[in-house]
Amino acid sequence: MSGGIIFYGDPHGEWRPLLRACREERPEAVVILGDCDLDRPLSQEVAPIAEAGIPVRWIHGNHDIDRPEWHDNLWGDRPGWNLHATAATFGGRVVVGLGGVFNKMVWDVRAQDAQLSFLTRRDMLKATPPSQRWRGGLPLRARDAIFLEDIEKLQQFHADILVTHEAPSSHRHGYSDIDEAAKACRAKLVVHGHHHENYEGVIPDTDVQVRGLARATVFRLR
Incomplete structure (x- = not known):
């Protein structure tokens, strides 16, 4: 059997279920939902998939900045594979990505006034002393943050599927701000990781379906 898109829940260094699924069937694409925990470049971990011509x-995710090498083995390997705040089309479906989490350094969504310290990365960089910058840019501990500018950017897309690391409010630990991200890009389905839980749900007061994925779990959408 072939076709469809494979979504892969937080790998945390475990790639065997994904590689096995792609051997057994040829999907149109693979989308990884964050927290890769890469001790070597991502392209090496998924080499058989890429070599088979599968995008x-x-x-x-939040753990992709836990170590500098994990950061580099993801962001520094194949930047063209990064789906954050952009879109790709597979089999006629438009898939939009929103990586990262709500980092209190940037956006404390649990606070009573949902405090936004910085609207953009540029704003945060201007406020960050050179001694606290990492490689001349944002501190490493802020590289997992969702900024308001990311959600605003989604408005330019008309998505079928939104993939996120954070959960929408369909999950008990989710956020209505992810609901707003889905509305911004007009997605019909949200697929997310982070909480290591398989479930199906709906964003409240909408018809937007939600699929949460457990750790190293394959979800096939045909």
């Missing part, structure tokens, strides 16, 4: 895309 690979990824969004980042």
Whole structure:
């Protein structure tokens, strides 16, 4: 059997289920939902998939900045595979990505006033002393952050599927701000990771379906 898109829940260094699924059937694409925990470049971990001509895309998770090498083995390997705040079309379906999490350094969505410290990365960089910058840019501990500018950017897309690391409010630990991201790009389905839980749901007061994925779990959408 072939076709469709494979979404892969947070690998955390475990790639065997994904590689096996792609051997058994040839999907139109693979989308990885963050927290890769890469001890070597992503392209090496998924080499059999890429060599088979199957497109690979990824969004980042909060653990992808835990170590500088994990960061580099993701962002520094195949930047064209990064789906964050952009879109790709597979089999006639438009897939949009929103990587990262709500980092209190940037956007404390649990605060009573949902405090936004910075609207954009440029704003944060201007406010960051040179001694606190990492490689001349944002601090490493801020590289997992969702900024308001990311959600605003989604408005330019008309998506079928939104992939996120954070969960929408269909999950007990999710956020209505992810609901707003789905509305911004007009997605019909949200697929997310982060909480290591397989479930199906709906964003409240909408007809947007939600699929949460457990750790190293394959979800086939045909």
